[in-house]
Amino acid sequence: MKKLIAVATISLLPFTNAMADQDIGCGLGSMVFAGQEGKVFKVLGATTNGTSGNQTFGITFGTLGCDGTGTVTSSAKLALFIDGNMDNLARDISKGEGETLSTLAEVWGIAEQDQTTFNEITQANFSEVFTSENVTSQVVLENLNNLMATNVELASYTL
Incomplete structure (x- = not known):
């Protein structure tokens, strides 16, 4: 299982921040559910991003559709x-x-x-x-x- 996660993580390294979903942010969930429509997929993507801790990795290394630069605004x-x-x-x-x-x-x-x-x-x-x-x-x-x-x-x- 650890090997599968490692391979998935390494294979997603080239993704840029253009892949991030505006509603759910960047992370593995945005990559896995890219192109899907509807609330169900947004919730699944957000849940994946939130529970797997991959956004921190993506922001730190600029992967998984994340960009570590810029200002946090709301x-x-x-x-x-x-x-x-x-x-x-x-x-x-x-x-x-x-x-x-x-x-x-x-x-x-x-x-x-x-x-x-x-x-x-x-x-x-x-x-x-x-x-x-x-x-x-x-x-x-x-x-x-x-x-x-x-x-x-x-x-x-x-x-």
Whole structure:
């Protein structure tokens, strides 16, 4: 059995991060169930990735569709924060400062030295971020992300 696992692991070494599934991440489960459709295969792939401990190996060595470089981000966490703080965030962005805006920058992972630029660019483009009274948190997140992508100092923080 150990030989079979070793052979399977070695044969999967050439795979690149292009093979990773967006929902279940990289790992052996993504390789085994590649091309399959449906929730059942996604759950099986995620379970395989989670229980076999192969994602750590893949991230460390850049195999199994994993890439050990880059920043860990969570657009869902950001959208949840924005959703729970829309009014306060709108107020802070309009002023270019405030606790909610500072917390957003921290949750986003913006370095302290770039937070002033973040505050200034969001304030200057308030109407591009909050496009209407009924704007959703997801749209605000997308608008902020697009705004940051156009700024040389903040482009590295785009999702």
